[in-house]
Structure formats: C-alpha cells, structure tokens
Amino acid sequence: MSEAEWLAKSSIKPKKRLSQNFLIDQNIAKKITRLIQGQLADKVLEIGPGSGVLTELMLREQYRVRAIEIDQDLIDLLQGRLIDYPQIELINQDAMKYNYDELEGPLWILVSNLPYNIGTRLLVKLIMDVPVIHRYVVMVQKEVAKRITAVTGTKEYGALSVVSNLFTKPKIQFDIHQNSFIPRPEVVSSVVTLQREYLTDSKERTAAFNLAKIAFQQRRKTIKKSLAGENINFDKLSDIGINEKSRAEELTPDQYLLMANMVSNEN
Ligand code: SAM
Numbered sequence: 001m002s003e004a005e006w007l008a009k010s011s012i013k014p015k016k017r018l019s020q021n022f023l024i025d026q027n028i029a030k031k032i033t034r035l036i037q038g039q040l041a042d043k044v045l046e047i048g049p050g051s052g053v054l055t056e057l058m059l060r061e062q063y064r065v066r067a068i069e070i071d072q073d074l075i076d077l078l079q080g081r082l083i084d085y086p087q088i089e090l091i092n093q094d095a096m097k098y099n100y101d102e103l104e105g106p107l108w109i110l111v112s113n114l115p116y117n118i119g120t121r122l123l124v125k126l127i128m129d130v131p132v133i134h135r136y137v138v139m140v141q142k143e144v145a146k147r148i149t150a151v152t153g154t155k156e157y158g159a160l161s162v163v164s165n166l167f168t169k170p171k172i173q174f175d176i177h178q179n180s181f182i183p184r185p186e187v188v189s190s191v192v193t194l195q196r197e198y199l200t201d202s203k204e205r206t207a208a209f210n211l212a213k214i215a216f217q218q219r220r221k222t223i224k225k226s227l228a229g230e231n232i233n234f235d236k237l238s239d240i241g242i243n244e245k246s247r248a249e250e251l252t253p254d255q256y257l258l259m260a261n262m263v264s265n266e267n
Pocket residue numbers: 018019020021022023024047048049050051052053054068069070071074093094095096112113114115116118
C-alpha cells in the first residue's frame with residue numbers, strides 16, 4: 001500500500017494549526033534518511049514524526065529514534081504503526097517546551113520535516129542551546145532554506161544565516177515539490193543539512209549572533225548607529241578590518257565574531 005493510501009485509510013485529518021503536511025513520497029523519504037549518514041544505532045531526535053513515514057524508515061535502518069510529537073491523535077497512530085520496533089521512544093509534547101537536557105550522551109542527529117509554525121524558532125533554539133546535536137537534516141520552506149544558507153550581501157542574508165554559519169556548515173541538498181505532500185503545501189520545500197563544528201568559543205559565537213540580531217533589526221542603519229548601545233569601541237573597529245559605516249548585511253559571520261571578541265576582551 002502506498003503512503004497516500006495508508007494515510008487515507010487511517011482516521012487522520014491533517015490539522016492546519018499544527019502545520020501538518022505529510023510526506024507521501026517514499027523515494028523522497030529514502031533520499032532524506034540517506035542524508036543522516038550516521039553509524040548503526042546512532043541516536044536520532046525527530047521533531048514532528050507525523051504519520052511516521054521518516055520514522056519507520058529510520059527504525060528499519062536500525063537507528064534509535066526519540067520522536068517528539070505534539071498531537072495525541074498522531075501518537076496513537078504511531079504506536080500502532082511502529083509496534084514492531086523496540087528502539088522507538090515516542091514523546092507526546094510540544095517541541096518548544098521539551099527539556100533537551102534529557103538528550104543523554106554526546107552525539108545526536110536531528111531529523112525533521114519542521115512544522116512551519118515553529119520551524120526557524122526551533123532550529124535557532126536547538127543550534128544555540130543543544131550542542132549534543134551534531135548534525136541536522138531538516139525540511140523547510142525553500143525561502144527559509146535560502147535564508148539559512150545565504151551569504152553576506154545577498155537579499156536573503158540575515159540573522160538566521162549568521163547563526164547557522166557561526167555554529168554549523170549549512171547546505172541545501174534538494175527541493176521537494178508540493179505534490180509530495182498531503183495536504184499540498186503552498187510552496188516548494190527544501191532539505192537542508194547543517195553539520196555542527198567542534199567549537200571552543202560558543203559563548204563568543206552566541207554574543208556574535210546577538211550583535212547580528214540587533215544590527216539586522218535596523219538593517220538600513222550603519223552598525224555605528226544600530227550597535228551604539230553594545231559596548232563596541234568604534235575607534236578600534238578598523239584595526240580588525242571592519243568599517244563602522246557598514247550595514248548589517250555587509251558583515252560576514254566571522255566579522256560579527258571578531259566584534260564580539262573585541263567586546264569581551266575590553267570588558
Ligand atoms: N514528519 C512528518 C512527515 O514528514 O510527513 C510530518 C511533518 S508535518 C510538516 C509537522 C509535524 O510536526 C506534524 O506531525 C505536527 O503535528 C508536528 N508539530 C507541530 N507543532 C509541533 C510542536 N510544537 N511540537 C512537536 N510537534 C509539532
């Protein structure tokens with residue numbers, strides 16, 4: 001039975017308020033799980049397993065999966081579908097409220113067809129607060145994928161690009177057409193991988209992201225104006241190769257980091 005037929009037979013009615021667009025194309029699901037590139041029995045965190053199309057594939061490949069799903073109806077469905085797999089842990093919770101300190105051990109991989117309503121907020125939260133996740137394989141709207149991977153000076157470049165690049169190496173892998181989902185979403189999706197680096201200066205990187213957020217809130221202003229309240233010694237900026245007349249989108253993630261380092265050395 002195809003995934004679409006299986007969904008139709010289940011009693012599930014997709015809920016728009018929970019951004020439920022279920023992937024029905026098994027070939028795409030296989031392409032996504034191939035991007036996990038983990039070792040046998042690696043631990044995968046899945047946010048929003050939905051009807052379980054990706055979850056079941058990962059379980060078949062012997063991954064250990066902890067899946068957080070907010071919708072009790074889907075949890076009930078998943079309990080039936082995944083009954084033969086002892087290495088699944090289903091958690092009925094809001095992923096924004098889950099205590100990620102409960103991810104034991106150092107190396108987790110996040111796999112998620114991210115719910116649109118919380119997608120970028122959740123991704124930023126996980127990048128900043130959950131360093132045990134070392135690889136992310138996420139499906140997002142194409143426009144969001146472009147923002148995650150955008151380079152300095154482009155129209156998509158913003159605080160989301162800065163945080164992604166400060167903590168990970170992000171890459172767009174491929175697009176997914178709307179017809180691969182039920183119900184059909186309004187826009188094309190993209191699969192993005194983000195590979196986390198080993199970092200010893202996360203505190204400074206967090207400070208750099210905070211500077212970027214403030215600068216991008218007033219993106220038309222020069223950083224001398226937008227970052228006026230941030231303890232930056234503007235007289236010394238040129239020493240580190242930064243022009244105080246630059247605007248937010250003209251500074252690379254590394255330049256935000258240089259500024260954050262300068263602030264922390266002066267304090
Ligand atoms: N992974 C499935 C797939 O690819 O077909 C479903 C993806 S669907 C776009 C998003 C899923 O996230 C839905 O199952 C939805 O119920 C769930 N979801 C929405 N908001 C959530 C939240 N705050 N916490 C956990 N799950 C959530």
